[in-house]
Amino acid sequence: MRSLYVAQPGCYLSLKQEHILVKQGKTVLQDVALPLVEQILIFSQSQVTTQAIRACLWRNIPIVYLSRMGRCYGRLLSIERGYRTLARQQRSLLEAECFCSAVSIVQAKLKNSRVMLQRQQRRQSLLAEMASAIRGLSYLIYRAEQATSIEQLMGFEGAGAACYFAALGQCFTNEAFRFEERSRRPPKDPVNAMLSFGYQILWNHILSLIELQGLDPYEGCLHVGSERHAALASDLVEEFRAPIVDSLVLYLVNRGVMRVDEDFDWADNGGCYLNDAGRKTFLRSFIQRMEERLGEGDEEQPRWDLLNRQVKLYRDFVRDPRVGYKPYLIR
Template sequence: MELLNTLYVTLPDSRLRLDNATLRVEVEQETRLRVPLHHLQAVVCFGYIGFSGPLMHRLAEEGVALVLLDANGRFKARLEGGISGNVLLRQAQHQAVLDATRTLELARAVVAGKLKNQRHVLLRGAREAKAANDEVKLTRAALNVAGSIRALPGATSLEAVRGIEGEAARNYFSVLTLLVRPDLRDAFAMEGRSRRPPRDRMNALLSFFYSMWMNDCRSACEAAGLDPQIGFLHAVRPGRAALALDLMEEFRPLADRLALTLVNRGQVTERDFIEREGGAVLLEGDARKAVVIAYQERKQEALTHPLLAESIPLGVVPLVQARLLTKHIRGEAKQYVPFAMR
């Protein structure tokens, strides 16, 4: 599929060839797609995709990046010619981070995207609630999160933005257990969010999902040519992929929904966790494999991107969002629009 001047090749056993000034995608020697090279800024390939030598040389000459990801979307390599816009993009990114106004605007956008998606999760839960008391509590929490969203434009510092995010998180996680089946709530009870280490089963499951989303968002930053270490909402620290954490924020509620689905369907049970000395709770080995499979299956599901109005797999959305972020950083888009759940 072609989105934002980027070709995403997801079909296994595809082979890419050069046909005059056109890239041709073949599967089992059958042509599936032709794209003029002058339409492209990047070609992103998932898994083992074949390339012809002439095509790779031509992409380098034309300044079209070739990005290699594994089948799960993990970043492997980015191949570019001698003249690359990548350094200019990263220079623009570093300059944007030093601009307090732009940093604040992007931080607000990142948090707004996360909070809107959290509100969506709560409102959906309220609609599906079987008990009237649960519906009231979930609706009230959603209203509180909506109040936090309204407060964001008035936040004049990163500390204020982070404070609003923290207050919304407390409201959100205080009722998240109400989205668990009543007969499973004791086993998956949580008192707020606990991270390092997680102190209960639900927090352990959420942390596992968040780590997978984090890897995908870091891959998306790398694939787009961005520096994953230099973020806007998250402070820069050695060894911390701050921009990947920024990009990941809007996807956390999607991870929450999948975690709740697995628990409510009985695909993850209380027996799938172990408790270590000191109170840390971890997902055990066999259950990890099942959760990874569920995550990969979820990423294959198609959805309509609200900004592009095109149907794409969920697993491609972080790559699209990273590309939208590059357009904003370069000044090609007035603002960054985070992904919104529907």
């Protein structure tokens, strides 16, 4: 089973026998056998025929409409998909089962941060500057495994983030961009502005995928949920911050794609934000990276699917807590 991603604007999805055809004008971009489709995600202004919609509803295949940033506008679901059986199972998880998943998520975030610094250390020969941060992250990965409470675990995560971002600032080679620490409300410099914007795009898309799988986005393991905070989306975004957003920001800055004097505005509250031109440049690069196809042959899928796979792994954990949750790790 695979996800069908429609990212190019002006596409037309139709049904031909047992196949979904994705056309742009007269050109067939994709031809996928309907029994192999798990879900259809449309990131652009595209049309779906009534026949294709009915076939998807009959086969219990959701159709999701998203913005180019990954924010979900809405979805078409068959009636049986509307029941929240999985969400009830999720709320029945034992505290110990949730805590084990929280530990795995924090360790994955710290490990991915460490790999990011190790890569930069090799590329830029920042041996002395990086060695201390890498050792610190290794120690915190070990301590996270020994944690006995969420508060303690969050403390290790916070210490790891401070250690990581202090070292990450040394990886920016473009002198126009200075980054000394992570600031969020408001972001105080262009690098923080891009990090915040990128994390929000990721969070929006993960939230959509959580809803799509029938999970309760407000019932997390690491973060505390509320009516305004989808805790599970905040949990699952952690493992992707460094490999997707941080690596992209490094690329955009060091390659001179983003420009301090043209792509950012400063607000009265001291915050720095991407302006219209900056958002367009960042989004274009972000989407291009997420649409890069990974894998081989029939298994080739856009990088967006990494997020989808992790949400499905969490779904599997909810269905059978004995399997545990295995976060995404880069090497």
